[in-house]
Amino acid sequence: MRILLVEDDPMIGEAVSVALKDAAYAVDWVKDGVTAGDVLKQDEHQAVLLDLGLPKCDGLEVLRRLRRVGNGIPVIVITARDGVEDRIKGLDVGADDYLVKPFDVNELLARLRAIVRRQGGQATPMLTNGQVSLDPATREAAGGDAMVVLSAREFALLHALLLRPGRIFTRQELETHIYGWNEEVESNAVDFLIHGVRKKLGAEVIKNVRGAGWMVKRPD
Amino acid sequence: MKRSLQRRLSLTLGSAILFAGLVASLASFILAYVEATEFQDDMLRQIALLATHSTRSLPPLIDAPILPRTESVLSDSESRISVIRLPGEPRPGWLDGDLTSGFRTLETDRGRLRVFVQPGPAGKTTIVAQPTESRDEIASNSALRTLAPLLLLLPVMAWLIPHIVRRELGPVSRLAGYLDAQPADRPRPLTDEGIPDEITSFVHAINRLLERIGVLMDQQRRFISDAAHELRSPLTALSIQAQNLTQVASVETLRERITPLLAGIERARKLTEQLLSLARAQAGEARITEVDVSALARELIAEYLPVAEAKGIDLGLEEATQLKIEAAPETLRLILKNGLENALKYAPKNGEVTLRLDANGGSTIIEIIDNGPGIPLTERARVFDPFYRMAGTVGEGSGLGLAIAREAAAHQGGNLYLLDRPQGSGVLFRYRQGSEVEKFAVE
Numbered sequence: 001m002r003i004l005l006v007e008d009d010p011m012i013g014e015a016v017s018v019a020l021k022d023a024a025y026a027v028d029w030v031k032d033g034v035t036a037g038d039v040l041k042q043d044e045h046q047a048v049l050l051d052l053g054l055p056k057c058d059g060l061e062v063l064r065r066l067r068r069v070g071n072g073i074p075v076i077v078i079t080a081r082d083g084v085e086d087r088i089k090g091l092d093v094g095a096d097d098y099l100v101k102p103f104d105v106n107e108l109l110a111r112l113r114a115i116v117r118r119q120g121g122q123a124t125p126m127l128t129n130g131q132v133s134l135d136p137a138t139r140e141a142a143g144g145d146a147m148v149v150l151s152a153r154e155f156a157l158l159h160a161l162l163l164r165p166g167r168i169f170t171r172q173e174l175e176t177h178i179y180g181w182n183e184e185v186e187s188n189a190v191d192f193l194i195h196g197v198r199k200k201l202g203a204e205v206i207k208n209v210r211g212a213g214w215m216v217k218r219p220d
Numbered sequence: 221m222k223r224s225l226q227r228r229l230s231l232t233l234g235s236a237i238l239f240a241g242l243v244a245s246l247a248s249f250i251l252a253y254v255e256a257t258e259f260q261d262d263m264l265r266q267i268a269l270l271a272t273h274s275t276r277s278l279p280p281l282i283d284a285p286i287l288p289r290t291e292s293v294l295s296d297s298e299s300r301i302s303v304i305r306l307p308g309e310p311r312p313g314w315l316d317g318d319l320t321s322g323f324r325t326l327e328t329d330r331g332r333l334r335v336f337v338q339p340g341p342a343g344k345t346t347i348v349a350q351p352t353e354s355r356d357e358i359a360s361n362s363a364l365r366t367l368a369p370l371l372l373l374l375p376v377m378a379w380l381i382p383h384i385v386r387r388e389l390g391p392v393s394r395l396a397g398y399l400d401a402q403p404a405d406r407p408r409p410l411t412d413e414g415i416p417d418e419i420t421s422f423v424h425a426i427n428r429l430l431e432r433i434g435v436l437m438d439q440q441r442r443f444i445s446d447a448a449h450e451l452r453s454p455l456t457a458l459s460i461q462a463q464n465l466t467q468v469a470s471v472e473t474l475r476e477r478i479t480p481l482l483a484g485i486e487r488a489r490k491l492t493e494q495l496l497s498l499a500r501a502q503a504g505e506a507r508i509t510e511v512d513v514s515a516l517a518r519e520l521i522a523e524y525l526p527v528a529e530a531k532g533i534d535l536g537l538e539e540a541t542q543l544k545i546e547a548a549p550e551t552l553r554l555i556l557k558n559g560l561e562n563a564l565k566y567a568p569k570n571g572e573v574t575l576r577l578d579a580n581g582g583s584t585i586i587e588i589i590d591n592g593p594g595i596p597l598t599e600r601a602r603v604f605d606p607f608y609r610m611a612g613t614v615g616e617g618s619g620l621g622l623a624i625a626r627e628a629a630a631h632q633g634g635n636l637y638l639l640d641r642p643q644g645s646g647v648l649f650r651y652r653q654g655s656e657v658e659k660f661a662v663e
Contacts, residue, residue, distance in 0.1 A: 009453050011484055015460035018477065022467040080452040102456035105463040 024152035033057025143201035166218030566592030583654025
């Protein structure tokens with residue numbers, strides 16, 4: 001799962017990046033609204049954490065432009081503006097959620113999980129395809145009799161697959177879900193992670209389609 | 221209550237009218253009295269003339285106590301005028317020998333009499349007499365009647381004056397009531413509708429004051445909201461950095477993550493300190509003494525030399541003259557430190573920062589000149605605003621430094637200017653204190 005963090009304060013940006021990486025997200029961090037707008041056109045991210053007070057282009061404007069072109073990516077607005085009107089405006093322009101600084105990291109992570117879940121059309125916190133289930137809050141996965149805690153990257157991989165059961169992901173697609181821009185991707189990293197997940201939950205959990213990529217099966 | 225305008229106006233106006241009324245009454249009484257007396261004298265003269273030229277005997281009139289019954293009496297009960305024609309009629313006892321023509325007043329055993337003697341043809345003389353007591357009574361009665369309207373006027377005025385004064389001062393007390401009812405944080409201007417001209421200028425002055433207060437309040441409100449906003453950023457960073465510590469698995473990661481946490485604490489501390497400095501600068505509490513600027517400059521250069529050397533910056537002093545000024549030492553230090561910090565921050569690696577002391581026509585000039593990128597004209601006025609950071613500036617400054625410095629400068633009668641460095645790019649930070657007014661403040 002790859003998140004775009006838009007925050008101009010270097011200290012907050014750094015701290016939030018660390019927190020998100022700890023929670024097994026791939027994070028890309030940009031510091032102004034114009035860059036954020038450009039990056040979002042690439043469609044590489046699954047959610048955006050957007051600060052409103054940005055240099056060059058205000059966060060609300062970034063959001064407005066994003067929604068105008070029909071981009072429905074989940075957006076959580078993070079801001080120090082806590083007036084009710086600011087919040088209403090933020091939500092009306094198209095934010096999915098709103099966090100006021102200073103906020104609790106756990107709350108941020110919970111809200112992030114919630115909007116991603118809703119984006120996938122699921123109301124329950126558990127992701128499942130009937131064969132394997134994943135709890136995004138605890139990184140616990142269950143398949144057959146096994147009940148294991150996945151590593152951050154393993155979780156990111158399975159999470160990406162389980163959000164769209166039945167869809168085949170290419171190696172490159174999986175890599176963008178797992179790694180941020182500055183992270184070095186080893187050539188066989190995806191194979192290595194799939195091997196790890198299969199070892200913990202059983203080989204049949206992730207299906208390899210020759211020449212096409214990987215998938216988890218659609219629920220029955 | 222001596223200061224109640226309403227009461228004072230009522231009292232002074234009332235007293236003035238009472239006094240004028242009394243004087244007018246007295247004058248009117250005296251004039252009417254004299255007039256009545258003269259009128260009665262005229263009457264006596266006319267009666268005498270009439271009696272002289274009439275040969276008929278006059279009918280005896282009733283009740284004329286001043287003369288004996290036997291005397292021929294012409295009299296009535298009120299004016300009690302007696303007419304005696306000589307010779308022929310008995311000569312009254314009070315009449316002396318002198319019968320020259322004219323008026324006289326005689327003391328007799330029947331009281332004082334006003335007597336008129338009218339010599340007639342053939343040695344005939346007519347004497348008309350009237351007791352002064354009756355005359356006085358008639359005169360004073362008619363004089364008193366002239367007083368009646370004036371005396372009636374007084375109670376009417378006594379009632380009217382306070383009412384008029386109260387009504388005319390009504391707008392003033394209504395204004396006071398309106399002002400009292402204003403919320404202290406957002407006073408609305410007073411209306412000058414229905415307000416007397418004399419008070420209108422006062423109302424306008426109050427409105428101008430209210431407007432200035434309003435502007436100041438708005439600034440304060442904006443500042444507090446900005447300050448709260450600014451305090452949130454280091455707090456947010458701190459809380460996330462602290463929570464990140466709970467996720468660490470190894471001591472190395474822990475060490476790695478404690479560094480930004482400490483930096484976050486330092487940032488919060490610095491911001492708090494700056495807010496306090498700004499509050500102090502605005503309160504202008506500092507004590508003014510003579511400051512040896514030359515010594516202070518050397519002290520500051522020594523303090524910042526390590527920072528400059530770390531960046532390879534050539535930090536130096538240019539002293540055109542030895543300077544001593546009246547200033548608050550800590551405040552002046554605060555201002556110059558701000559200038560030096562900015563100069564060292566924006567000067568390039570191996571750049572140059574110069575502290576320059578000069579005096580010019582009674583004013584002291586302290587300049588800090590760097591060869592950094594300079595400040596675009598469009599930004600130059602705004603960089604003094606609290607929390608304003610120039611677009612594209614990196615780092616974690618609070619945007620308070622220049623706001624604090626300017627506030628501090630203003631409080632000891634100095635001025636702060638940001639100008640272009642005369643040669644090449646860079647900022648000339650100028651503190652000027654003294655008699656001359658700088659005309660090119662922010663160009």
